Amino acid sequence: MIYCPKCGAGNQDGSRFCAKCGTPIPTTGIRCPVCGTMNPLGNVYCDRCHTRLVPLAISVPEEPEEKPHPVKGLSLPTRPSAGEADWLTQLRYSEEQPAGAEEETETPAAEIPDWLLQLGLVSSSAAKPEEAAGISPFPTRSPEEKFPHGPEWRKGEAAPESAVGEGAPEGIPGFPERYPSEVPEAPPAEQVAPVFPPTELPDWLAELTGVTAPTTPSSGPSPFTEEPLRPAPMEPPPFAPEESAPSAPGGPSVPPVLPEWLTEVAPPAPSGEPEAPSAVPPITLDWLGEGLAAAPPEQIAKTVPPLLLEEETLPGPAPAELPDWLLAARERPETAPHAAPELGGLVPAEIPEWLKPLRPKEVEEAVEEVAESEGLLAGLRGVLPIGRGLDMPTTAARIRPAGPTPAAVARAELLQGLLARPLFQPPEEKSEAPRRAAGWTISRLLVGILLLGAILAPMLVRVPFFGPPVGSGVDQLYAQVEALPPKTPVLLAWEYGPAEAEEMDRVAGPIVVHLLRRGARVLIVSTRPEGPATAAALLHRWIPDSETLMAQVVNLGYQPGGASGVREILSNLGRRTEFLTGAPAADLEIMQGVRSVMDVGMVVLLTAQPDDLRVWVEQVATANPNIPVGAGISARVEPVAGAYLGTGQLRGLIAGWVGGAVYEQRLDTGQGRVYQYYLTSLGLAQLAVAALMILGAAVFLVGGRNK
Amino acid sequence: MERLTQRILPASIAIAAGILVLAGYLLPVPFLTAIRDELVRWAVILAAFAWILGFFNLLRVHLGQMRRKGGLYSFVLILSALFTLVLTLLASLNTPLRFVGDWWFQYVLSPLQATVFGLIAIALATAAFHLIRNRREVGALIFLISALIVLIGTIPLPAPVGTWLAPLREWWMSVLATAGIRGFLIGVGLGTLLVGLRVLVGLDRPYSER
Incomplete structure (x- = not known):
C-alpha cells in the first residue's frame, strides 16, 4: 500500500496515479523497514506506522523536489534494457534497495564477474557512510596481524592480497585503496600488478586508462598514473567503487575475460597495432566533470568512445530514484561536513497532528518601556519596573475542583436511589393501599351525600311518619x-x-x-x-x-x-x-x-x-x-x-x-318547630346510616372479605 | 447530689403531698383539711400555669416547623393563636374591643369547631359501612346489631315499629349498655386507686424522668 502524497489516500503498490485524486504517485519510494509500506520520497516518517525513515544524522532538504544532481561516472541505467544481463539487473535492483536492505541483499561474490571485482567496481562497503567520513570499517592489518598464530604457509597467502593493496577488505580480492587522499602515488610497475592485462582491455578503455597494448609490453611507467575509475566525488553509488583500482603497470596479467555487454558496446578491436599512447593526459572518472571541461571537443570526440559520450545523454537515474536523504547525504560533506543535523529543516507538516498541541509555544511578552512620571527618576525610560506580584495578595488562587465525570454522577444517582428505597416493602401493600384508599373515598362520598340529603330533606318536604319523641329521665x-x-x-x-x-x-x-x-x-x-x-x-x-x-x-x-x-x-x-x-x-x-x-x-x-x-x-x-x-x-x-x-x-x-x-x-x-326540624333531620340521618350499615354488611358478607 | 435532687427529693415531696391530701379526706382533722385544701389550690395554680407553658411550647414547636414542609399551616396557627390571645386580653380589660372578641368566638371559633366535630358522624358512618369488610366475627356482628337497635330505636318512628323498637332500645340501653359502662367505671376506679397507691409508695414517678 502506498499513500498519495496529496490526499493521503491509500493506493496499491505499483500504482502510478492516485485512485482518488489522480495525483501522480512516484513509482519509487522509500520502503519502511518496519512495516514494508512504500512511502513517497520526501517522507520522513512512514505514512502507516510513523517509523522514521530518515536517520536523524542526515538533514533533510526543505525542498524535496529539488532536482538532484545527475549521477555521473559509472552510474548505470536504472531501467532495464532489453539486452541487459541478469547480474546487472540484480545489481540495479539492489541499488534501489534502501541502505538497510542493501546489506541484506548484498550481491554474493560468486555472482560478480571477476573483471568487475578486479576493477573494484563492486564493494559491499562502498556506500557505508562511515567510510565516506574517512573511517574504514576494515582495519588494515598485516599478514602477521591477520594470522598471528597461523602457519607460515598461511601467512604467505597474504602476499597476493598485499599486492592488490593494503587496507583492502578481506575476502574481496583486488579491492583497491578506497580513499583518494590516502592513495599513495603510483607504485612501481614491478611492485603493483595490473588489474587486468592490457590485452583484455579494449582500445578505448586502454586509451582511457593508459594501459598499453599487449603487443607492446610496457616496460616503463604507465602514463595512467592516476586512479582510472575513480568515481565522481560525493557520488556514492552502492555498487561502484569509491576509488579506482590502483593502477599497477607491469603487474601480473589476468586472463582477458569481458562480459558480453561490454564486448558489444566496445568498439571493434583495431586490426593493426594499437595506437601509441597519446600525449593526452589521462582522464579519470572525473573526466565527466573536469576532463571534459578542460579538453577540447575534438579531442573528446577522438578519445572518448561513443558509449561514454552517450552516457551523458543516457537517462541517468531519475531524480526520484534516489531518496532525498541520500541526496542530502551526498551533498552534506561539501556544505557542512561536520554540521549538526538540521532538525529545524523538518517542515511543520511532518509533525504528527497529535504531537502539535504538545509543542511549546513561544510567549512573547511585550516589554513596555516605562517612563517614570514622578520622583527623582521622572522622565527616564527603561527603569526597572517594580517587580510583579509584590503588591498582589499572598492568598493562593482558589483551585476550582473539576466537576464529576458522567460515570461518577451516574454511580452517585444509583446509590442515592438505592438509599432512598425502603429496606422492605411488601408488594401487597403497594397494590392494596391505593385500592383501599379509593374505596374509602367512595364510601365517604356516599355517606356525605346521604347525610346531606337527610339534613336538607326536611326543608323541602314534610316527613309525617315521625311521632313524638320519647326520652328516659x-x-x-x-x-x-x-x-x-x-x-x-x-x-x-x-x-x-x-x-x-x-x-x-x-x-x-x-x-x-x-x-x-x-x-x-x-x-x-x-x-x-x-x-x-x-x-x-x-x-x-x-x-x-x-x-x-x-x-x-x-x-x-x-x-x-x-x-x-x-x-x-x-x-x-x-x-x-x-x-x-x-x-x-x-x-x-x-x-x-x-x-x-x-x-x-x-x-x-x-x-x-x-x-x-x-x-x-x-x-x-x-x-x-x-x-x-x-x-x-x-x-x-x-x-x-x-x-x-x-x-x-x-x-x-x-x-x-x-x-x-x-x-x-x-x-x-x-321553639317546638325548630326541635321538630332537628328531630326529622336526625331521624333521616340515622336511618341513612343504618341503611349503610346493613348494605355494607350484606355486600361484604356476600362478596367476601379482602385478604 | 444528683440522686438526691432527681430522685429522692421529688419522690419525697410527691409522697408527702399525696399522703396529706388523702389524710385530709380520710381524717376529720382541721389541720389536715386545711393542708389538703391548700395543696389542691396549689395544684389548680400549677394547672393554670401549665396552660401558659403549653401556649409557649406550641409557639416554639410551630416556629420550628415553619421552615419545613407544610410550614404554612404552622404560620397560620401561630398567627391565629397570637390574634386570639390579644383579643382575649383586650376583652378581659372590659374595653369596647370586647365585642370583637365575642364576635371572633361566636362566628369563627364556634362554626369551625362544630364543622370539625360534624365530620365525626361521616367517619363513623363510613366505618360502620366497612365493619363486616374489616372484621367478620361474632363481636363485629354483635356491635352491628347493637348499633342498629340504638340508632333506629332513637328515631320516633310511628307504630307499630316504634312501639316495639323503642322499648327494645330502652332495655338495651338500661341493661346491657349500663352493665358494660359500670364494668368500665369499676375498672377505671380500680385503676385510679392502683395508680394512686403506686405514686404514694414511689413506684411510679411521673414527676421525674427516672
Whole structure:
C-alpha cells in the first residue's frame, strides 16, 4: 500500500496515479523497514506506522523536489534494457534497495564477474557512510596481524592480497585503496600488478586508462598514473567503487575475460597495432566533470568512445530514484561536513497532528518601556519596573475542583436511589393501599351525600311518619326543677364548648329557661376554657332582652385543674369573680349566702364528655348525697349517664336532641318547630346510616372479605 | 447530689403531698383539711400555669416547623393563636374591643369547631359501612346489631315499629349498655386507686424522668 502524497489516500503498490485524486504517485519510494509500506520520497516518517525513515544524522532538504544532481561516472541505467544481463539487473535492483536492505541483499561474490571485482567496481562497503567520513570499517592489518598464530604457509597467502593493496577488505580480492587522499602515488610497475592485462582491455578503455597494448609490453611507467575509475566525488553509488583500482603497470596479467555487454558496446578491436599512447593526459572518472571541461571537443570526440559520450545523454537515474536523504547525504560533506543535523529543516507538516498541541509555544511578552512620571527618576525610560506580584495578595488562587465525570454522577444517582428505597416493602401493600384508599373515598362520598340529603330533606318536604319523641329521665329532671323553691341557688357546670354547642345548646337551653322561670339563681362555672364563653353565647340567644331573667344568672368563669378544679369550685364558690365584669362574686347580690356547694339547692351538669360527667358526679353526688344532681348530656354520653341514673346519683337526665325536644314540649319555650326540624333531620340521618350499615354488611358478607 | 435532687427529693415531696391530701379526706382533722385544701389550690395554680407553658411550647414547636414542609399551616396557627390571645386580653380589660372578641368566638371559633366535630358522624358512618369488610366475627356482628337497635330505636318512628323498637332500645340501653359502662367505671376506679397507691409508695414517678 502506498499513500498519495496529496490526499493521503491509500493506493496499491505499483500504482502510478492516485485512485482518488489522480495525483501522480512516484513509482519509487522509500520502503519502511518496519512495516514494508512504500512511502513517497520526501517522507520522513512512514505514512502507516510513523517509523522514521530518515536517520536523524542526515538533514533533510526543505525542498524535496529539488532536482538532484545527475549521477555521473559509472552510474548505470536504472531501467532495464532489453539486452541487459541478469547480474546487472540484480545489481540495479539492489541499488534501489534502501541502505538497510542493501546489506541484506548484498550481491554474493560468486555472482560478480571477476573483471568487475578486479576493477573494484563492486564493494559491499562502498556506500557505508562511515567510510565516506574517512573511517574504514576494515582495519588494515598485516599478514602477521591477520594470522598471528597461523602457519607460515598461511601467512604467505597474504602476499597476493598485499599486492592488490593494503587496507583492502578481506575476502574481496583486488579491492583497491578506497580513499583518494590516502592513495599513495603510483607504485612501481614491478611492485603493483595490473588489474587486468592490457590485452583484455579494449582500445578505448586502454586509451582511457593508459594501459598499453599487449603487443607492446610496457616496460616503463604507465602514463595512467592516476586512479582510472575513480568515481565522481560525493557520488556514492552502492555498487561502484569509491576509488579506482590502483593502477599497477607491469603487474601480473589476468586472463582477458569481458562480459558480453561490454564486448558489444566496445568498439571493434583495431586490426593493426594499437595506437601509441597519446600525449593526452589521462582522464579519470572525473573526466565527466573536469576532463571534459578542460579538453577540447575534438579531442573528446577522438578519445572518448561513443558509449561514454552517450552516457551523458543516457537517462541517468531519475531524480526520484534516489531518496532525498541520500541526496542530502551526498551533498552534506561539501556544505557542512561536520554540521549538526538540521532538525529545524523538518517542515511543520511532518509533525504528527497529535504531537502539535504538545509543542511549546513561544510567549512573547511585550516589554513596555516605562517612563517614570514622578520622583527623582521622572522622565527616564527603561527603569526597572517594580517587580510583579509584590503588591498582589499572598492568598493562593482558589483551585476550582473539576466537576464529576458522567460515570461518577451516574454511580452517585444509583446509590442515592438505592438509599432512598425502603429496606422492605411488601408488594401487597403497594397494590392494596391505593385500592383501599379509593374505596374509602367512595364510601365517604356516599355517606356525605346521604347525610346531606337527610339534613336538607326536611326543608323541602314534610316527613309525617315521625311521632313524638320519647326520652328516659326527662320527666325526673323536670320534676326536680319544678320542686326548687324560688331564689334557690343552682350550680350549672358548663362543660362543653363550641364543638358540641350545636347539640348541647338544644339540651341546656330548656333547662336554663326552666330554672329562670322558677326564679332560681343560676351560678355558671366551667372547668373548660371555652365553657364560660359558650354559656354567655347561649344566654345571649335564648334570653336576649329579659334583663330580669339575666339578673338571676352569674357567670363565675373558668376553673383550671380538672378534677382538682371541680374540688376548688365546690369548696370556694364565694371566692370567685364574675366572668364578664371581673367583679368579686361575694359582692354580687345573687351570690349572697353562697360560699360552697353546700349552699346550693341543685347541681345540673351540662356536659358532652363522659369523663366530665364522671368527675362531677363523683365529686358532688358522692361527697354530698343530699344535693340533687341532674344532667343535660350529649347523646353519646347517655350510656354512661344511664349508669348513674339507676343508682340515684343522677336525679334526672336529658340526653341529646330527643331529650331536649321532650323537655321543650313539657316546658313549651316556643321553639317546638325548630326541635321538630332537628328531630326529622336526625331521624333521616340515622336511618341513612343504618341503611349503610346493613348494605355494607350484606355486600361484604356476600362478596367476601379482602385478604 | 444528683440522686438526691432527681430522685429522692421529688419522690419525697410527691409522697408527702399525696399522703396529706388523702389524710385530709380520710381524717376529720382541721389541720389536715386545711393542708389538703391548700395543696389542691396549689395544684389548680400549677394547672393554670401549665396552660401558659403549653401556649409557649406550641409557639416554639410551630416556629420550628415553619421552615419545613407544610410550614404554612404552622404560620397560620401561630398567627391565629397570637390574634386570639390579644383579643382575649383586650376583652378581659372590659374595653369596647370586647365585642370583637365575642364576635371572633361566636362566628369563627364556634362554626369551625362544630364543622370539625360534624365530620365525626361521616367517619363513623363510613366505618360502620366497612365493619363486616374489616372484621367478620361474632363481636363485629354483635356491635352491628347493637348499633342498629340504638340508632333506629332513637328515631320516633310511628307504630307499630316504634312501639316495639323503642322499648327494645330502652332495655338495651338500661341493661346491657349500663352493665358494660359500670364494668368500665369499676375498672377505671380500680385503676385510679392502683395508680394512686403506686405514686404514694414511689413506684411510679411521673414527676421525674427516672
